[in-house]
Amino acid sequence: MFLERSRLAAAVAAGLAIAVGATGTAYASEKAQAKVTRAAIDPALVAGRGASVAFQEQEAENAATNGTVIGPDRTAYTLPAEASGRTAVKLAPGQWVEFTLPKAANAITVRYSIPDAPNGGGITAPLAVKVRNTTRTLSLTSQYSWLYNQYPFSNDPAADLLHPDWWITECACVPAATSPTPAITKPFRPSHFYDEQRLLLGATYQAGEKVRLTASSAAAWTVIDLLDSELVGAPKINLLAANVLLFGADPTGRRDSAPAFDKAIAFARKTHLKVYVPPGVFQVNRHIVVDDVTIEGAGNWYTIIKGRSIALPAPAPDNSVHSGVGFYGKYVADGGSRNVHLSGFAIEGDVRERIDTDQVNGIGGAMTDSTIDGLYIHHTKVGLWFDGPMSNVRVTNNVIVDQIADGLNFHTGVTNSVARNNFLRNTGDDALAMWAEGTTNANNTFDHNTVQTPVLANGIAIYGGTDITVSGNLIADPIREGSALHAGSRFGAQPFAGHLWFTDNTTVRAGTYELNWNIGLGAIWLYALERNIDADIQVVGDNFLDNTYNAVMLVADWPVKDLYSITNTHFKNIKVDGTGTSVLSARVAGSATFENVDARNVGAVGVNNCGSFNFTPAGSEFKVADLGGNDGGWLAPWMIPNTITCNDRPPVVAPPAPSTW
Known part of the structure; x- marks a missing residue:
């Protein structure tokens, strides 16, 4: 270690x-x-x-x-x-x-x-x-x-x-x-x-x-x-709205305010008003179903919507065995929701164990043409879990912390959507994920978010999809069984198609120890488990700082190593400051190009090239193309294109702290 x-x-x-x-x-x-x-x-x-x-x-x-x-x-x-x-x-x-x-x-x-x-x-x-x-x-x-x-x-x-x-x-x-x-x-x-x-x-x-x-x-x-x-500003006041207090909501948190929220929402829809939730603590122990409505709080330090986890006498239609506070669009089977806008309040959940069938997320369901802005989401299972198909959701300026599972997941047919300028810390699974299970995700972007200390899995994970962009994010300190940036043909996801761009991101102290493989992962890792990965993958302008093991890993699982490959992958204008082992670890068949990838403080051989582990006389099944400008000596001429340099477990050398390039 x-x-x-x-x-x-x-x-x-x-x-x-x-x-x-x-x-x-x-x-x-x-x-x-x-x-x-x-x-x-x-x-x-x-x-x-x-x-x-x-x-x-x-x-x-x-x-x-x-x-x-x-x-x-x-x-x-x-x-x-x-x-x-x-x-x-x-x-x-x-x-x-x-x-x-x-x-x-x-x-x-x-x-x-x-x-x-x-x-x-x-x-x-x-x-x-x-x-x-x-x-x-x-x-x-x-x-x-x-x-x-x-x-x-x-x-x-x-x-x-x-x-x-x-x-x-x-x-x-x-x-x-x-x-x-x-x-x-x-x-x-x-x-x-x-x-x-x-x-x-x-x-x-x-x-x-x-x-x-x-x-x-x-x-x-x-x-x-x-x-x-x-320095928190004064609470926001909205006098021209349907105030939940007028419908019986209790700002002391002693009484259940869920019925009052339902009445305020119904009134606001009829009168074309917004719903306003003033400063206070409001007890809500179930889903508030939202459709074609705007709900504004006084600010997430002032308006707190807090719920208890309650065991249900029988499983709910969505397979939940507990209820919990959450704002949910209608499920797709019920027609989905549109035009939902939530802002300026905190959601305080009560989730203390991971039960994957429970719908006890802060935000859930399907919400087309909707915005989620300025929320603080704490102690729910997943901060925001969207089940599509749905389109055009904007998730911005939220703080999502201490989740038992994911921070945010665009799941199944989420298209033309963006998560931008969100702060996530201490998630119990992927902090930001797109999972194209069953129906593809397309034209989505994760941009300028900060992820810190995801306890399990990855900072940002993309499971299939078409024309996906991951840009300008900061990801630090993934703990285990994942890393900072990840793309995987896994979990029944639709294939990658079009482009997948990882651009201008920075990772810090990434690259965890994979328990099942007994090796270290890269700060960014691509994983061919269920099919080839052959979309146009561009990793451009990223900085990988203080990597525990490798900066970059391309890998197939051992049982499918001779079935699947990773190709059409390109690395350009990258800075790698410190690796415990290699800059690149290739444990798969395929190829990648490297241009202007500068590396320093590298702990082992620059390229760990194992290919598919067949160790053929012709060299590795993985080919490295040097397009020039790769400084720091990590990509030596004799490694090009496919010299076998396989040593999965070299001594780990702790790099010095990163510094200005």
């Missing part, structure tokens, strides 16, 4: 002055200044990429603290690996971490982890938040974190294997084929450690003022990953 730098080196690299005590605790200087990062690195290195957001990100390891810096570490199932930047600060009861505000702020978001309950289910613990002479309490919980075991995971740390017949990397065995079944260490594969909570501070504090977070004795330890600080 990834070679760790020492705790001392990590802190020095972060710009801290520290002294290490006899207990191993790292005491950071109280003179630590405000250091703003994006994806835990210098913002200059990712300028123009990712979402433009209202908050300032500060990593805890760059702040003043009397706690312990943990990490860096990229080993899955560890607290540092799931932290932004792969480093965080661990506090014992009474210890603190103190941030210096870089700009005026009246609100904060704290990303943290606290222990699970001994038997699962989570605990709660207060966190003291002190600014000037005022101390507030932020209620932390682990009820929405700490999953265990194999997919689809368990909340029980003592659970036996969910799939006894699956390959278990840790023992290199198929348990059902051995006698007795090998013992596993419990809890087995703990993950999804982090959560985040928001807090309005009640006043505006100026740049240079301190925010001190102090851990309580209610938790054995508290890990602080980062603090986002923000």
Whole structure:
């Protein structure tokens, strides 16, 4: 796995002055200044990429603290690996971490982890938040974190294997084929450690003022990953709308407001008004069905629509076994919805386990000619899961965090649609996905989104489709069984056709360890599993920074390695700054062209060319075409076109931190 730098080196690299005590605790200087990062690195290195957001990100390891810096570490199932930047600060009861505000702020978001309950289910613990002479309490919980075991995971740390017949990397065995079944260490594969909570501070504090977070004795330890600080504007007021209060909605959250929402929507449709949801907490424990309606909140810090997860007495027609808060277009079988516009509110769910049949997503159904803008979606299964066919949906300026599965999925026949300027963190599966299952997706774009710390799978994944663009995104710190950018002929998806463009994206600390294959993935990886990939694939203007393993991987699964290939793939104007192993790993038949691909700090041979592993006298089944301008010595002349240079598991060399090119 990834070679760790020492705790001392990590802190020095972060710009801290520290002294290490006899207990191993790292005491950071109280003179630590405000250091703003994006994806835990210098913002200059990712300028123009990712979402433009209202908050300032500060990593805890760059702040003043009397706690312990943990990490860096990229080993899955560890607290540092799931932290932004792969480093965080661990506090014992009474210890603190103190941030210096870089700009005026009246609100904060704290990303943290606290222990699970001994038997699962989570605990709660207060966190003291002190600014000037005022101390507030932020209620932390682990009820929405700490999953265990194999997919689809368990909340029980003592659970036996969910799939006894699956390959278990840790023992290199198929348990059902051995006698007795090998013992596993419990809890087995703990993950999804982090959560985040928001807090309005009640006043505006100026740049240079301190925010001190102090851990309580209610938790054995508290890990602080980062603090986002923000200056939130005044709530939006709309007097010329159907206000849900007039239809019986309860802004205190004590009574169920779902019927009031239904009445307000019906009235607004008849009178051609918008629906307005004022500041408050509104309890909604089921789907609000939306069609031809505009619903506006006062802003996602003020208008909070919060639901409980309720077990149903019998499965619903959509196969759900729980209800939960969500705004859903009508399903396609019921005609779908059109002209839906949702903005300016938060959706707070109550999803604590992954049940794939449950429709407990923040946004769902089909919504043609619709917009979703400025929402905060938290603790649902999937932030937005669209089931087409549907067309022309715009998903913009949303914050989607702490999901149990995907962040957003354009599923089945979504066309002419865009997700732009969204911020996603801590998803439990692909953060942004297009899945052309059954019916193709076409003419869709993921543009200028930021994805951080997807715990499982990929930052951005494209499963089939026609004329797809992935542009200007920033993806950092994928944890396991996926990476930053992915295109795969998988999951019954329609074939890729037309073009697939990955342009002007930046990945940071990407390339995870694939448990089933026992190899590292590329920051971008193309996977031919169910058919050839032969559409026009252009990877242009992308930057791959601090790659754990390879920057680029093209791969077929072993059982189909002689059936499927990847061709017509082109890499141009790429910068690769740091690889633990190679720049390119080819484990498939096919070909690719490379032009103006500059690489430095490469940990192994520039090209790992295994082809289809037949090792023919004519060379690899994968051909590399050098179109010129490939600097850094990674693509040596003797490798062209298909010299076999196959070494899937070379020693991993931790690259230095990325810097200005």
